[in-house]
Amino acid sequence: MAVEIERKFLLASEAWRSGAESAVRMVQGYFELLPPSPTVRVRIAGEKAFLTVKGPVRNISRSEFEYEIPVADAEAMLREFCGGRVVEKVRYLVPYGGFVWEVDEYFGENEGLFTAEIELDGEEASFSVPPWLGPEVSADRRYSNGALSRNPYRRWNNAPKQA
């Protein structure tokens, strides 16, 4: 079990691309859950797959339990249990100022959206702000991938314009 403390931002420019060290395609789906259930996510990331349980968000912290599973299991669970609640993206790892940022470029129903995240040791931890970073959306639940699987970016009214 880990406690996950993440801060999430939109992007101000495409300048992060020159610093990207790797790119992994991800397809992930969500079970339909009754609040206050945890989120259950099935993710295929490149050649690997994971089943992840995440507790409710408290401020910007949440408990997280993640297990690697066979890709064939993940494919079956995406098909059987996740309905249309699926998010497709490419995750780039972008080192900056001693942190590794995860920049996600979304596709499908979330095309046009980019986000950048870092994991921190504490809710008060400080970090250097990269020049390509846009406004913070950590507290805006619409940007959680679970929410994006149900109400994707392209269906939003007045979605903020991105880089």
Add this chain to the structure above:
Amino acid sequence: MAVEIERKFLLASEAWRSGAESAVRMVQGYFELLPPSPTVRVRIAGEKAFLTVKGPVRNISRSEFEYEIPVADAEAMLREFCGGRVVEKVRYLVPYGGFVWEVDEYFGENEGLFTAEIELDGEEASFSVPPWLGPEVSADRRYSNGALSRNPYRRWNNAPKQA
């Protein structure tokens, strides 16, 4: 991924006890799910723990995905995510006629209930009926452990009298 075909029975007597080869104490809890979600179960069985996802029941078959996880994770998930939806039982393995029966003796809110189950290769597979076997309840969803976690046996009206 496995497809699970199980038949479940009540017990007619305590005669199965003399044939029991092992006993494992189990504590298992369930996430609160919105139909038609799969069932998500966290189980501690003796010194091991498992996270299990089971699809909807079709006749007596359902898909099942099970992963061993750290016991500490299971304890945390039972506490954080399963509320009161917890079933306690001891599972005995009882060989009979070439099959190994799982006889469950329930405790807590399900005390007084005993069930016996076998897993079969197909929905039409045959098996020898042990003398201690009672009426079949495979199709009675009240006896699924998920249902017993929400509506335990001791709260039933007119619960069938057991051995």
